Structures are given as structure tokens and as C-alpha cells.
Amino acid sequence: MISWDQWKKGFDKWESNTAERLERWLRSPAVLTPGGALLSAALRLKATRDASIEFVLSSMRLPTRTEQERTLYELQRLRSQVMDLQELIEDLEERRK
Numbered sequence: 001m002i003s004w005d006q007w008k009k010g011f012d013k014w015e016s017n018t019a020e021r022l023e024r025w026l027r028s029p030a031v032l033t034p035g036g037a038l039l040s041a042a043l044r045l046k047a048t049r050d051a052s053i054e055f056v057l058s059s060m061r062l063p064t065r066t067e068q069e070r071t072l073y074e075l076q077r078l079r080s081q082v083m084d085l086q087e088l089i090e091d092l093e094e095r096r097k
Contacts, residue, residue, distance in 0.1 A: 002010075025031060054064045063071070 050065075054066065057064045
């Protein structure tokens with residue numbers, strides 16, 4: 001029967017060799033070139049889909065993602081200004097006392 005130490009050494013050797021070969025394979029142009037092309041195609045597809053969704057939403061007079069992000073930004077900016085004004089009012093009230 002194989003002891004734990006022997007099994008562990010064998011596994012470590014297998015894992016090291018496998019990782020080395022896999023890394024070499026993943027860095028080869030045979031993998032990187034089609035992988036890059038697939039990623040580029042997926043990104044173009046996503047951009048087309050996003051533009052289509054924006055068009056449909058705006059045609060239905062619903063807020064698009066861009067409009068929602070712009071509104072959220074403005075709300076955050078206004079919230080920050082309100083907080084600044086609250087602090088200023090508190091400071092002025094403390095000075096009056």
C-alpha cells in the first residue's frame with residue numbers, strides 16, 4: 001500500500017509537470033490567437049447588443065442605462081452638496097451659541 005508521503009510526492013510531481021505543460025500550451029500562439037479572436041468577437045457582439053437595447057428602450061421612452069447612470073451621478077453629487085450644507089449649518093449654529 002502507498003503511504004501518504006509517497007502519494008503526496010507523486011501528486012506534487014504530477015501537478016508540477018501538468019502546470020508547466022499547461023502554462024506552455026496556454027502561452028502558445030495556437031491558443032492565444034483564436035482566444036483573442038473569440039474575445040474580440042464577443043466584445044463586438046456585446047457592444048452591438050448594448051446599442052440595440054439602448055435603442056429599444058429609448059424608442060419605448062424608457063430610461064436607458066446611460067441615462068440611469070447619469071441620473072445616479074447627479075443624485076450622488078446633490079447628496080454630497082446637501083451633506084456639505086448640513087455641516088455648514090451645524091457649524092454656523094454652533095458659532096451662534
